[in-house]
Amino acid sequence: MSSAPLEEPRVEHLPTDQAIREPGVADIEYGWQGNNLVKLLENGEDYFPRVFEAMREAKTEILLETFIVFEDKVGHELQQVLIEAAQRGVRVTASFDGFGCGELTTGYLTALSAAGVHIQMFDPAPKHLGFRTNWFRRLHRKIVVVDGTLAFIGGINFSADHLGDFGPEAKQDYSVEVQGPAVADIHHFALLQSGRPARAKYWWQRRRQRRSELALSDHDGQVRLVYRDNGDHNTDIEEVYRQVLRTAQRRVVIANAYFFPGYRLLREIRNAARRGVDVRLILQGQPDMLVAKLAARMTYDYLLKSGVKIYEYCERPLHGKVALVDEDWSTVGSSNLDPLSLSMNLEANVLIRDRVFNQELFDRLEILSEHHCKAMDPEKAPRGRIWHMTVGFLVFHFLRHFPAWAGWLPAHKPRLKPFTHLAGDDRHGPR
Template identity: 30%
Template sequence: MSPLPIAMDAVPRVLKWAVGGLVGVQATVISTLVVADMVRRRRVPPPRLRHTPPTTVPVADSSVTTYTSGGDLYAAMLSAVQEARTSVYFETFIWKDDAWGQRLKDALVDAARRGVQVHVVFDGFANLVVPRSFLRFPDLPTLHVLRFPTVRPGVLTLNVRKTGRDHRKLLVVDGRTGFVGGFNIGSRYESTWRDTHLRVEGPSVWELENAFADFWNDFRDDQPEIPDTGAAEWDARVRAARNAPNRLLFPVRGLYLEAIDRARERVYITQGYFIPDSEILRSLVTTARRGVDVRVLMPEASNHVVADWVARSYWSELLRAGVRLFLYQGAMVHAKTATVDGRWTTVGSANIDRLSLLGNYEVNLELYDADLAALMEKIFATDLDNTRELTLEEWERRGLLPRLAERVLRPLGPLV
């Protein structure tokens, strides 16, 4: 008898051993990194963050205010809810049961009690550690609450339409004032994280109002539907890009690719978690090689140590192409922003990683305006003062163990 069947039978066993071995090594590396990160956090002193004051510029027929401080943002959001007359649409990923979280909850309930139609959405999985009592609301006819499911069925059936977390951060009041960006709700994010949010006032608020309404109507179950009004005005200088896995729509990734491809002078990107897929990586490398000043600002140590180490596996290719990497020091920078050539800007909830660009529900505003781009470049310059630049020479001097850890963890890129 030919030995081929025996050899063929051995192949699945060899594959199982190889996969099992890789998973075991990854688990060991992850455990080591997590323990080391816990020790590091105990030693890190409280950060002293530099903020750019809230600044308003006209964009199209609307006004846009940029916030880099949680205290300024939360005060503005709270004031908007307290002054609401007809409607409040609020959506968040994380909502902590602390001072700011409670103040916002009280304001939403008070608005509903005075007759305002209040719609609230929060992600169930992201708030598993938040006490259930905090996320309970009084039974009021004008208060409508949607807890986005903790477990999505598509995770088990590999159905993309039924996966993804609600990672969006939105507030729209009376169809006149809208907020969008990277800030979750909580005192921690006010004082120890650097993030960016926008407030929009004017006709372009419809972009955010419609983003909320479409999401609510897709997942409302037996809750009342929000009417679809259509846009009273249509100005392409301000547009909302919404990733919606249930519709297989992922435009945020596309807007990044298109803007980077158009760049002739400079690309400035700030990201909390920067794990580019192959196309975004290729686009950044190609753009830098043709002489564009491409800079990426990210935390040297984020709140997710595994994501940090997965990201490191892309740094060699970026640095060799001339992309400049700036590592934020002593604090978590969580902003999701970019500006190109002093013309184009995006601010929103989506990170440049697979979960945000091809997995979660996200919303980014895309704005084409020179004054806003100039402000974003000013904010980028302020943040640069709290970074150190990682050079190719320094990076290539790293030891063998870090190189092995990067290689072992890189396959996890699509999962983080």
């Protein structure tokens, strides 16, 4: 089999950008579902054994969406697990991002396709003069649903750099495993994203969701899926953050890899600290991209002067996208708090109302901030706040409107393209 890098596929059917964005779900907002079991998975050491075990035990279906797969030991294990599942009759659908998975070889994908795995590439594009052209509007979600009864969602990609033995560049990250009624919503969402038909939400399901909204005082096991697209739900995740910050009473902890939010969200963070809430941010001190650190530091003086505590995690790159408010609300997912995630990428988070989960996440973040982070001193915050915030304003709002401008260009009309292996075709290329 060829090992050439992935080339521009030849396809028979190219769905429209609207169909890819959220095919058939433009008006769907998922409600709270109760009585779920939610387990926090920290780093690849927790995540990979559990998700691979679930895939090996799959009976009928595996749905996978991911931003990155590398052909390393994790990527090869994923390939083998999916091949074995497909060969025993499990329907496997894998959606890969064309940028994050752009270095996968044709041979890697052909082996999956030949075994019966349904592969879809989101906006694949060849390099031009050695450079990628599909930087924006990425499929950034990380979702796995097995047999419609078990779901994983978070920020962990299928790559060895999420394992501690990768070395100093190993990422610090989080995901969750969900079992219970909320999996039906995650499964429904993932089905629609893959282009496959999903049953409509019937009236009794909607009524059940409304009842669960009224039962939030029970807290335990409440889960809700929220997502961001480039259509009707383009600000949902950001709005959830602003809402919970406005109602926070005692504590807020946000651990986020790429932190450069808009002014409304920054203002809610500042206001929470001003009214006496213990607000802590855990951000990158050893970033995988220097620009992430520089952008985040533009906000430090504004936040520190208002009483926000900022910690930089310096042991290795922070890749997490998690937060908690008070003693019962938490979120884990793929969305950073930067213009790419809040304005461009396709993202998904779960919201969790569960005191036990909240406390476990708080304890782990407390260990991170107290023992592995450097606390920023308010007296030594970067000066020149007006200049920094002016630059930040211009950069953020340029990126905020960039998707609309980029959408006019052919190179930025994302498409979900099927990869098809044809037996006897010596090209073995994407179709």
